[in-house]
Amino acid sequence: MSNKLQEVVRKQTKQQLKPTETDDVLQLVSFVVGEEEYAIPILTIQEIIKPIEHTRVPRTPAHVLGVFNLRGSVIPLIDLRIKFGVPMTNKSEDMRYIVLKDGNDTAGFVIDRLNQAMRIRKKNIDPAPEATSGNKSLIDGVGKQDDKIITILRVSKLLERDF
Amino acid sequence: MDEFQEILQDFLVEAFELIEQLDQDLVELENRPNDLELLNRIFRVAHTVKGSSSFLNFDVLTELTHHMEDVLNKARKDELKMTPEVMDVVLPSIDMMKGILKQIKNTGTDQDGIKIHDIVQKLDLISKGEDLSAGNKTAPSTKNSQKTPDAKSSGSEKTPVGGEKKESKEYVNDLADEPERDYSSMSESEVEAEIERLIQKKAQADRNRRQQKAQVSESGIEKGQSADDVDINVSADEKDSDIPVQHTKPAIQKAVATTEEKSKAIEKSDKAGDDPQKAGSNVEQTIRVDVKRLDHLMNLIGELVLGKNRLMKINDDVEERYEGEEFLEELNQVVSMISLVTTDLQIAVMKTRMLPIGKVFNKFPRMIRDLSRELNKKIELEIEGEETELDKSIVEEIGDPLVHIVRNSCDHGIETPEIRTQKGKVEGGKITLKAYNEGNHIVVQITDDGKGLNTAFLKQKSVEKGVISQKEADNMSDKEAYALIFKPGFSTAAKVTNVSGRGVGMDVVKTNIEKLNGIIDIESEVDVYTTIKLKIPLTLAIIQALLVGVQEEYYAIPLASVLETVRITQDEIYTVENRQVLRLRDEVLSLVYLADIFDVKRVFEGYDHTYVVVLGLAESKIGVIVDSLVGQEEIVIKNLGEYLKGMDGIAGATIRGDGGVTLIVDVAAIMHMAKGIKSQPMTTSETKGSKTKSSPSDYTVMIVDDSKTDRKIMRSALNPLNVNIIEASDGVDALTKLKSGEFDVDGMLVDIEMPRMDGYTLATEIRKYNKYKSLPLIAVTSRNSKSDRMRGVEAGMNEYITKPYSAEYIANVVKRNIGLE
Structure with missing residues (x-):
């Protein structure tokens, strides 16, 4: 009996140990803005919602669309297409708001299309190209996956007021 | 630790x-x-x-x-x-x-x-x-x-906790015989044990005392027995001790001894007879709560208020749709009950955050005493209404402004005794601090019987200091001249003293009161008095607001700052030195378009009539021109978050009954911003005239129908007109297309029965936009009863075509409606 029990315990600890492996794997969600594919760490995403009505806030730059009501919280809405200077495509069914959270900062971002959730090994992530590196950059790193590369965005920078 | x-x-x-x-x-x-x-x-x-x-x-x-x-x-x-x-x-x-x-x-x-x-x-x-x-x-x-009356006149009676306090003093006394121990050398557990022991001891003594007290109150006049109690009663009342373990040394016993010697025992025992009873009836049960918890509670109530607003809106909609149905009655009852309870709850929680303003007033007797010694003046202070309550956060903010005003009154207001006698006044000056409630506001009034404000002198000083121009000074009313004392850099003091004269104090007053959305009002008569009235809203978190419409946007203006609203015609607006002004009764009010402040695109032409919301804040006034007044609503202030924090002119946002977000106007900020905005008068039909329509192909007609066949029939009927035609498959689709602004639609043919959004709703939705107030909407339907037509008209349909129809007829109706000749 106790042997069995021990085995169970051993199994459980084994399972618990497993996640340590995932430590060097980064879970990301990728999405499309314009033609380009970007990714952000999954843990920074509070939620992803379909577009809802928003209210314009005066005296803000063009990429700040305004604020919207997310179940009682007033949250800023930023259009990544305008921020990244991508030509505006027409509204499509695939458009989403990604609500990101970093500490106390929360904001919603308009993206063209959601792509997928993915895991990338940390060793497959290169730092941002030198010209854009440093903490000031929006780009956290570049992930390599199979045959394509993907830009990983720095969420803290996205949520920083830029005007 | x-x-x-x-x-x-x-x-x-x-x-x-x-x-x-x-x-x-x-x-x-x-x-x-x-x-x-x-x-x-x-x-x-x-x-x-x-x-x-x-x-x-x-x-x-x-x-x-x-x-x-x-x-x-x-x-x-x-x-x-x-x-x-x-x-x-x-x-x-x-x-x-x-x-x-x-x-x-x-x-x-x-x-x-x-x-x-x-x-x-x-x-x-x-x-x-x-x-x-x-x-x-x-x-x-x-x-x-x-003793007793004295203590009262000193203001201590406003805290009706006498009984409680007395008892707490007794706790201390119980432990007075404890030797002083070196607690720092004890370990934690030892200290705990010690505390435990002391508490028990105190409890025991307390019990004894109560018994004793009961006996005393019965036997009443017996001196010897009561002496102990009496002394404690006499000496103890201000001690509000929460810490049971006190290091009170035999000093109290000394106090007891001295009083014992001196006092007349009979008086004392009389008092002792009364006191226990008093204590019994006066004991107020209080509990100390972390302010954070109250704030959290207030936030939750805020959410509830939002929910209530939303529920009421839905109730209205349902009422409209299912008129006469029985269940409506029930729904109505529930909704109004929830609404009532929510309001009560809100008031109850608000009250828990209320503090008597006496907390602020308390520091003034001492201040006046110091100042009068320093300035060699005789000043008496009178305080009224110190029990008036207001929100804790406001109590904290109001202290500084009051200090500045009172200092000013002492220094500039009240004259020296010599001058006062010369003027035939009593030697000693008097400053009155008074607080009282007035509707949803609390008014704090500071009056001195000093030299008053001399408008001519104020104007002259401000011109000298370059605060205003001579011309401005000449056109000033008395009230405006009084307001000069709030200008930064203004001071009437001949020299800067310790007390005042730097020209910052009153500016602080203005800023702080503005922060609270308060209003400052000054009255004065030379050599008689000066009264400064601060009118402050009771609470900050949940406020009443006036909702106004500007083009297609809505804004909420805190009602506390709204003095009045007036409806005017365009030609009542005058332009003076590039600024627009309105003559309102005997005052000239400067105007500003809310649209200019918030860069709202002017899409539609101005109406003949427009609305002016007169805003008052601190000492200044301004008229804000808006397109429409929507109504009054209770709103909960939410901040815009880190990202949009501190936007000019926006105090926050609120969530409306329909779930949309409405921005709250920061009245103080737009008053500052208004100064920098040079507005051009709204020209009528500036946008419409820009694009002339010469040929039929400049016109666009939208066909809204869920049936493809029907759309085809209409299209072919309109083909001879040579106009642009776009199609939408239902109300939602049509509204999205219309709102996208891609098409400049001149008219719409609307089917009534459609999925997702029917024709009536679509028409109502479209008419909500000022831009489309006059867009021709033509209903095309097989419903032809009178009530259907009525509904169509109510929803905002211009024409009503019943199926079947001839191609010619529909083409003519469209032609006529979009003005194509």
Whole structure:
């Protein structure tokens, strides 16, 4: 009996140990803005919602669309297409708001299309190209996956007021 | 360590509470230096602070309070007379004590910064020097009978916790016979055990006392028995002790002894007979709650209010749709009940956050006393309505402005006794502080019977200082001239003194009151009086707001700042020096378009009529032009978050009944912004004229129908007109296309029965936009009953075509409606 029990315990600890492996794997969600594919760490995403009505806030730059009501919280809405200077495509069914959270900062971002959730090994992530590196950059790193590369965005920078 | 922190916190809270009362008592003491009751109270504060601080190892504080205690103790025993000279040493030492306490609060230590050496020496001198002349022990026998009324007039009666406090004092006394132990050398568990023991002991003593008390109140006049109780009652009332374990040393016993000797026992025992009863009826059950919890509760109520608003909106919609149905009655009842309860709940929670304004007023007697000595004036202070309550956050904000106003009144308002006698006034000036409720506001009124505000002088000074131009000065009304005192850099004082004259104080007043959405009103008569009225909303979190429409956007303006709204025609607006003004009764009001401030695109032409919302804040007024007034609503202020924090002109946002977000106007900010905006008058039809329509292909007609066949039929009917045609498959689709702005639609053919959004709803939705107020909407339907037509008209349809129809007919109707000839 106790042997069995021990085995169970051993199994459980084994399972618990497993996640340590995932430590060097980064879970990301990728999405499309314009033609380009970007990714952000999954843990920074509070939620992803379909577009809802928003209210314009005066005296803000063009990429700040305004604020919207997310179940009682007033949250800023930023259009990544305008921020990244991508030509505006027409509204499509695939458009989403990604609500990101970093500490106390929360904001919603308009993206063209959601792509997928993915895991990338940390060793497959290169730092941002030198010209854009440093903490000031929006780009956290570049992930390599199979045959394509993907830009990983720095969420803290996205949520920083830029005007 | 945590335990220590907890004790420290308790100590600080208690110490600050004690000190608050202290200032008032000290000033009172100067008037009645023989009042033993007052002396005892003051002595106890010093003593308590000393005891606690030595326990907490604050050596500097301990030393200071120890010396204060010496002096006060002498005074208490009548070995020392409290002359103004002595007070001039004692008062600063109290200030220093406050300083050290603040330092402890901020830094956790009393070791650096504040030097107590000088004051300690002075205190020492007093206690030693007066020692020699001591011996005069003839206490007035009337002392005791004075005690109770005296204590009351000093303002202490407003806290009806007498009974409770007395009891708490007794706890202390119970432990007075405890030897002083070296707690710092004990381990934590030892300390705990010690505390446990003391608490038990205290409980035991407490029980005994209660029994004893009961006996006393029964037997009443028996002197000997009651003496013990009486002394405690006499000497104890300001002690609000939360810490059961006090280091109260035999000093209290001394106090007991001295009073015993001097007092007339019969009077005392009479009192003892009364007191227990009083205590019984007056005991107020209180509980100390972390402000954060109250804030959280307030937030939750805010959410509830939003939910209620939403529910009421839905109720209205349902009522419209299912008119006459039975279940409506029930729904109505539930909704109104929830609405009522929510309001009550909100008020109840608001009340828990309310503090009496007396908390702020308390510091003024001392301040006036100091100022009048400093300025060699005789000033009397009268306080009314100190029990008026307002929100804690407001109480905190209102202190500074009041200090500045009162200082100003002392320095500039009240004249010196010589001048006053010359003017034929009584020698002593009087300043009245008064607080009272007025609707949803609280009014704090500061009146002095000094020299009043001389408008000519004010104008001349401001022109000299370059605050205003001569021309502006000439056109100023009296009220506007009074408002000059709030301009930064303005001061009428000939020289800068310690008290005032730097020209910042009143600016602080203005800023703080603006922050609270308050209004300042000044009245004055030269050589008679000056009254400054501060009108402040009761609470900040949930407010009443006026919703206004600007083009297609809505904004909420705090109702507290709205003085009135007026409907005017365009030609009532005059332009003076590039600014637009409105003549409102006998005043000239400068105007600003809300659209200009918030860069709202002017899409539609101006109407003949427009609305002006007159805003008043602090001392200034402005008229804001809006397109429509939507109504009044209770709103909950939410901030815009880190990202959009501090946007000019926006105080926050709120969530409306329909779930949309509406921005709240920051009245103070738009008043500043208005100055920088040069607005051009709204020209009628500036946008429409820009694009002339010459050929039929410049016109666009939208066909909204869920049936593809129907759309095809209509399209073919309109083909001969050669206009552009776009199609939408239902109401939602049509609305999206219309709102996208891609098409400049001149008219719409709308089917009534469609999925997702029907024709009526679509028409109602479209008419919500000012831009499309006059867009021709033509209903095309097989419903042809009279009520259907009525509904169509109500929803905003211009024409009503019933199926089947001839191609020619429909083409003609469209042609006529879009104005194609």
